[in-house]
Structures are given as C-alpha cells and as structure tokens.
Amino acid sequence: MSTIRAHTLLGVNPASEDLKLFIASLSSGKTIDPEVKSYSDAVYFNFYALGLSLLFVPKNGYKPKSGLTRSTLQDTDLALEGLDLYNVPKPDSKIKGTSTRKAELAFSTYPGLPFALELAEGVVDKDGKTLVRPPHLSVDAITMGKDFVACFGEPARKGGGAGPSSGSIGIWCEWTADGVMVEFGGDEAKGPQAWERGKDAVWRVISIFPRK
Structure with missing residues (x-):
C-alpha cells in the first residue's frame, strides 16, 4: 500500500517533475493528457481515466482565458491548489452506497487504491x-x-444530505486542519435521514487542499 503525500505537491506548477512522477505512478508510466478547463481564476486538469482532477490557481497577475489548451498555458504562473480523487463504482455494482451524480461517471475510480491518506x-x-x-x-x-471519523475525529465542517433522497446532494465532511474533505455517495448519504445512515456511506470524492 502506497502513502499518498499529496500535500507535498500543493504549490507546484503543471510542469513540476514531482507532479509528473505522481501521475506516471498512476498510469503505469504511460503518458496521459488531461482535459484542460481554463477560467480567469482557475485551471482544471481532468484525468478521467485516472479518477483524478487537479485545480491550479493563477498567480503573478496571470488571468488565463477560457478555452486554453495545455500547450498555451503559462505553467510558471500556475500553482496547484487542490486534488480530487474519485471513487466511481460501476452502475451495476452490488456494493451498498454506490450511486453517483451523472457528471462524475466520466471519471474512473482512482487507480492508486488502496493508499494511506496522511493526517x-x-x-x-x-x-x-x-x-x-x-x-x-x-x-x-x-x-x-x-x-x-474514527481516524480523523469529528469534522470541522459538514453539510449536504438535506432534501428528498432523489436528486439531493450527498453528505460531506471537512477536516480543515488536515486539508481533507470527503463527499460520500449512495442512498445512505442522501435524504432526510442521511446523517443517521451516513456512517455506512462509501466515499465518492476525496478533496485535498492546503491545511489551515
């Protein structure tokens, strides 16, 4: 089992050798190009096949235009602000707590499982x-x-789960000091009784961001 030290990658630019090695470790050394979505205040690298999304924020006054390609980005003026790891079971999975939002089905499950998430x-x-x-x-x-919860303790922030079981957002918990937020999936994570059933909900997205 590998230990994911994602927090050590925060702040690097898209051309960082450490970041390249991290991505290569997930893709068996194969080159996988991300889908790039650029905005004036954020640039996303979506590696759908790796269940991974990277958020870069511009610095030094850089304001990326929308629709930029990977080769037209100013790498030195971007800094990694967050990573999202996806857990997307197949629609016909028999495991409890596996329903997903339609938009997330484009992502595969993060291939680095199992891994040790550092506190x-x-x-x-x-x-x-x-x-x-x-x-x-x-x-x-x-x-x-x-x-x-047994490992991290009670979350600093939490939300979601309100509303009807159909169409509502799943519950989420954030451990701000650890720089970790987790969104949970499945029927256990939605609806009026989501927080009573949420202990048995499986994680859907783990977001890693700067510790505060």
Whole structure:
C-alpha cells in the first residue's frame, strides 16, 4: 500500500517533475493528457481515466482565458491548489452506497487504491488539547464515513444530505486542519435521514487542499 503525500505537491506548477512522477505512478508510466478547463481564476486538469482532477490557481497577475489548451498555458504562473480523487463504482455494482451524480461517471475510480491518506500532526480539539490519532488512514474502494471519523475525529465542517433522497446532494465532511474533505455517495448519504445512515456511506470524492 502506497502513502499518498499529496500535500507535498500543493504549490507546484503543471510542469513540476514531482507532479509528473505522481501521475506516471498512476498510469503505469504511460503518458496521459488531461482535459484542460481554463477560467480567469482557475485551471482544471481532468484525468478521467485516472479518477483524478487537479485545480491550479493563477498567480503573478496571470488571468488565463477560457478555452486554453495545455500547450498555451503559462505553467510558471500556475500553482496547484487542490486534488480530487474519485471513487466511481460501476452502475451495476452490488456494493451498498454506490450511486453517483451523472457528471462524475466520466471519471474512473482512482487507480492508486488502496493508499494511506496522511493526517496532519499536532491537531488540537476545540479545547486546545492535542488529538491522539494514527498517522494515516488506509483508504480503499469501500472505506465508509465511520472509518474516516474514527481516524480523523469529528469534522470541522459538514453539510449536504438535506432534501428528498432523489436528486439531493450527498453528505460531506471537512477536516480543515488536515486539508481533507470527503463527499460520500449512495442512498445512505442522501435524504432526510442521511446523517443517521451516513456512517455506512462509501466515499465518492476525496478533496485535498492546503491545511489551515
């Protein structure tokens, strides 16, 4: 099982050798070009086959135009701000908690499973006491809400799950000090009783961002 040290990649530009090595490790060394979506305040690299989306933010006054291609971006004026890892079971999967939003079906499941998701050190609770936690959480395709909470502790922020079971957003939890947000999928993550059932919901997207 590999340890994902995604936080060490934050801040690098798209041409970073470390970033290239990370992507190559997921693609068995094959070259995979991302779909690029550019906006004035953000540029997304979507690696659909790798279940991976990268968010870059412009700096040094750079304002990318919409519709730019990979070769026309100013790499040195972009910095990696976040990574999204996707867990997208097949529609006919028998595993509980596998329904997905239609837009996410374009992504495959992140191929680096299982992996060790690192926790930040020295995180304190609301009373200022340092939390005693394991150094990482082992994440696979069926890791559930209760597994994240047991390892990370109670989330700093959470939301979703409101409204009818059909069409509502799934529950999500954010551990701000760890720079991790998790969206959960399946019927357990939606509807009026989502927070009662959410402990058994399987993760759908893990977002990694700068720790605060």
